[in-house]
Amino acid sequence: MTDEQYAQAVSFWTRKDAAAKKMDQRTLYDWIDTFLAAHKVLALAVGGSDFIRCTPLEYTWHEGALWIFTEGGLKFKGLRENHHVAAAVFETSASFGGLKSMQIEGDAAIVEPFTDAYNAAAAFRKIPLEALKKLPEPMWLLKIVPTEITCLNSDFKKEGFGSRQIWRAEAADTPQKN
Template sequence: MDYDMAASFWERKTSEFPMEESELRGAVDAFIGRHKICALATGSGDFVRNTPIEYNYTGGKFWFFSEGGLKFKALKDNKNVCLAIYEESSDFGSLHGMQIYGVAQVVEHFTSEYNKLLEYKKIPLDAVKKMEEPINLIKVVPKEIDFLNSDFKKNGFDSRQHLSL
């Protein structure tokens, strides 16, 4: 198996019919807005974790409230993450999915940024302050997005589009 050749597939295949950035950004935002759950992949050394988790997307960033878990073991050493958002489909010609590469930050409890997300989610600050262990907040700033959408072909574009942020 030539792993390097397989890994470079999309790098070697140039997009013949790219979308205008503003149109692609609109499609990306619409897709993200239609979903609420993603897979959050984290890793450090030989340890990897992929967590299904509810997200909020606001201000161009992804936000995750989490009680804890092994994702934090990886985030301690490696802030690079990947999110996957996709729709179930058994039809090869009807694929809709997105990979988002970004950098994670664990937001300190009760900072203005943390409190703003509590308010956005309508979670009472007083209730969180009474918790034995306050809920954690992860912020992911997207850097690259690969969007596979079979419907793009109907408008004359490649089904796979890339967005650098």
């Protein structure tokens, strides 16, 4: 590819979004809330100076955050250096013109085991604390608070909106429902 071709490819959505009708942030957040609550698996991308990792993980969505219990692994190499993460949640059986997905950017925090927040997340996930305490190594808890969510939904077009909508935390006046 030439530099011009890269620039053309990079700017595709920016150019397309310029003419697309935008949803209000509250309506978009309601769709996001429903979508994330209905799914359970995401692909989490982390990275550092010369390291990247993308890991499929189970999550729960509540209190405006993604909560992930995990044994550990190389994702922590990236998290040690950089707490800014990306994740993708999507319909696995999408057809052409029937896409529903989101790309999430956010900040990850590692919740200290057996704190009030950790215990509440375990209760929400229905994981007994006694089982967690008996593990030979800790089960870590990641809390990811989204800062931006890019939604792709072909059905948005049926409502007169662009198929790509972006929710931004700093622009949102949306209550945390879950």
